[in-house]
Amino acid sequence: MSAGLRILVGCKRVIDYAVKVRVRPDAAGVVTDGVKHSVNPFDEIAVEEAIRMKENKIAADILAFNFGTSKGQEVLRTALAMGADRALQIEVDEAVGQMLEPLHVSEVLEKVVRDEKIDLVILGKQAIDNDAVQVGQMLAARLGWPQATFASKITKEGDNLIVVREIDGGLSTIKVRLPAVVTTDLRLNQPRYATLPNIMKAKKKPMVVKKLSELGIELKPHLQVIKVEDPPVRSGGIKVDSVESLVSKLKEKGVIA
Amino acid sequence: MFARFLRSSVISTNTSTRRLIGSLVIVEHSEGKCEPVNLNAISAAKKFGEVCCLVAGFKCGKISEEVASVSGVTRVLVADDVFYENGIAEKLTPLVLAAQSKVTASHLVVGCSTFGRDLLPRVAAKLHVSPINDVIAIHSVDTFQRPIYAGNALVTLKSLDPIKCLTIRATAFPPTTTTNDKPAPIEPISAPSSDAVGAEAMNLAEFVSVERHKSDRPELTAANIVISGGRGLKSGDNFKLLYDLADKLNAAVGASRAAVDAGFVPNDMQIGQTGKIVAPKLYIAVGISGAIQHLAGMKDSKL
Numbered sequence: 345m346s347a348g349l350r351i352l353v354g355c356k357r358v359i360d361y362a363v364k365v366r367v368r369p370d371a372a373g374v375v376t377d378g379v380k381h382s383v384n385p386f387d388e389i390a391v392e393e394a395i396r397m398k399e400n401k402i403a404a405d406i407l408a409f410n411f412g413t414s415k416g417q418e419v420l421r422t423a424l425a426m427g428a429d430r431a432l433q434i435e436v437d438e439a440v441g442q443m444l445e446p447l448h449v450s451e452v453l454e455k456v457v458r459d460e461k462i463d464l465v466i467l468g469k470q471a472i473d474n475d476a477v478q479v480g481q482m483l484a485a486r487l488g489w490p491q492a493t494f495a496s497k498i499t500k501e502g503d504n505l506i507v508v509r510e511i512d513g514g515l516s517t518i519k520v521r522l523p524a525v526v527t528t529d530l531r532l533n534q535p536r537y538a539t540l541p542n543i544m545k546a547k548k549k550p551m552v553v554k555k556l557s558e559l560g561i562e563l564k565p566h567l568q569v570i571k572v573e574d575p576p577v578r579s580g581g582i583k584v585d586s587v588e589s590l591v592s593k594l595k596e597k598g599v600i601a
Numbered sequence: 602m603f604a605r606f607l608r609s610s611v612i613s614t615n616t617s618t619r620r621l622i623g624s625l626v627i628v629e630h631s632e633g634k635c636e637p638v639n640l641n642a643i644s645a646a647k648k649f650g651e652v653c654c655l656v657a658g659f660k661c662g663k664i665s666e667e668v669a670s671v672s673g674v675t676r677v678l679v680a681d682d683v684f685y686e687n688g689i690a691e692k693l694t695p696l697v698l699a700a701q702s703k704v705t706a707s708h709l710v711v712g713c714s715t716f717g718r719d720l721l722p723r724v725a726a727k728l729h730v731s732p733i734n735d736v737i738a739i740h741s742v743d744t745f746q747r748p749i750y751a752g753n754a755l756v757t758l759k760s761l762d763p764i765k766c767l768t769i770r771a772t773a774f775p776p777t778t779t780t781n782d783k784p785a786p787i788e789p790i791s792a793p794s795s796d797a798v799g800a801e802a803m804n805l806a807e808f809v810s811v812e813r814h815k816s817d818r819p820e821l822t823a824a825n826i827v828i829s830g831g832r833g834l835k836s837g838d839n840f841k842l843l844y845d846l847a848d849k850l851n852a853a854v855g856a857s858r859a860a861v862d863a864g865f866v867p868n869d870m871q872i873g874q875t876g877k878i879v880a881p882k883l884y885i886a887v888g889i890s891g892a893i894q895h896l897a898g899m900k901d902s903k904l
Binding site for chain 1: 631687689690691694714715716718719720721722723724725726727729730731732733734735744748749750751752753754755756757758759760761762804805806807808809810811812813814822825826850858861862867868869874875877882883893894900903904
């Protein structure tokens with residue numbers, strides 16, 4: 345471990361954060377065809393953190409990882425252009441891709457982490473599509489490793505990481521023994537943009553694509569989607585022309601005294 | 602080790618003729634106080650029958666008594682040990698598993714706070730079940746609704762697992778009442794710390810320190826009125842305007858991500874998809890554009 349950490353960073357392909365999603369008429373999910381996708385924002389932060397660790401000579405190797413349909417290779421190219429060394433995709437077809445749960449991702453990640461002799465896994469705290477907030481914790485449990493979730497600062501101290509975590513009442517600092525799983529919060533860093541030369545170079549970096557079956561893992565569903573629907577619509581509001589009328593309206597409604 | 606846990610949990614649940622009914626609520630507390638979110642979690646847990654609560658911490662006798670007097674709680678398990686201080690997930694997980702096999706609950710329930718979201722997936726992975734985060738409605742013992750895509754879609758899920766692990770969105774369930782007439786019995790519990798799991802958990806993670814942002818105003822997620830500021834406030838000093846207004850209304854003060862990133866206010870004031878979720882009677886947004894990610898945290902406000 346002293347020769348520099350081998351880091352795995354998770355890169356999920358999700359609908360871009362600025363897109364207003366639409367629920368499919370058949371209530372089976374949301375419309376994804378023809379919709380802009382990009383790297384999950386929290387995963388970009390994870391990639392950035394790993395690159396900074398390499399620049400600070402803490403990390404030796406950065407493996408960008410994606411699990412999903414072949415389209416996931418796009419986000420791996422982005423991670424490579426940012427500075428990851430190599431990429432690994434575990435590919436599944438569209439039908440399987442739609443049923444993946446954090447439990448399945450953690451199962452596949454566990455195998456990859458062991459095979460690749462990873463010392464540190466950095467994942468986003470949540471994916472902005474399913475908002476599950478689970479993969480990192482579940483992976484740590486499976487590996488028997490410690491977890492440092494919602495990280496806003498990471499420093500290495502010997503064989504430990506000192507991690508500042510964003511918790512409800514403020515900030516909490518913990519010390520976790522390596523190997524470990526860390527999940528990123530928004531305040532951890534500001535991800536860099538990939539420059540054009542780096543995007544070109546990224547095309548030459550190694551990307552391995554494996555089928556899920558090659559890992560010898562079979563996934564069975566634990567959750568069944570009954571339906572996906574729109575949230576209730578709020579009725580339109582009113583505009584008031586002065587502070588006085590705003591306050592009097594609020595008093596009428598009884599929300600202020 | 603994982604396999605061993607899996608095996609023991611499967612035996613205690615599947616091959617037992619006892620019908621699994623009831624829930625185990627993992628109680629969250631800090632600085633000697635019960636978090637309000639527990640009352641919402643217990644209220645949700647009541648839908649599954651008997652409610653057993655697990656209180657883990659150091660010198661948590663008072664908290665266990667408080668929990669025992671909450672309406673609907675039928676049993677309280679207490680692990681009072683310095684080992685469980687500060688809610689470290691690695692240390693709590695073996696204990697939660699021990700409590701689960703003792704009470705054979707069908708549902709593990711915890712509030713959807715940073716504590717609950719940190720701990721529950723770790724427990725669920727050890728049980729080899731898929732946890733369900735941020736539950737906003739319970740349709741039946743195995744069917745739940747939760748928001749996805751920053752609340753822009755709602756998914757109804759059926760859990761096929763023998764044990765359901767749920768984190769509960771506090772604002773979607775009314776808090777249960779606290780009554781003192783017939784407190785539930787309190788029993789001590791301990792995790793098998795002598796075995797490999799306990800020993801391993803000892804060294805994995807350690808608490809170093811905590812820095813809490815003190816405020817005299819109501820707690821953000823429980824306040825009746827919330828006033829939030831965004832980028833439009835231009836500086837941290839201008840937030841004083843909101844604090845003054847908040848004091849007049851007995852309101853809590855929140856913020857958008859832009860205000861937090863610009864350093865106007867600490868991050869635990871952030872409201873939105875990745876911050877806190879609030880649903881007060883009145884939400885006043887000042888200098889906030891209303892991005893999808895911010896709306897996710899406040900759109901269930903009444904006015």
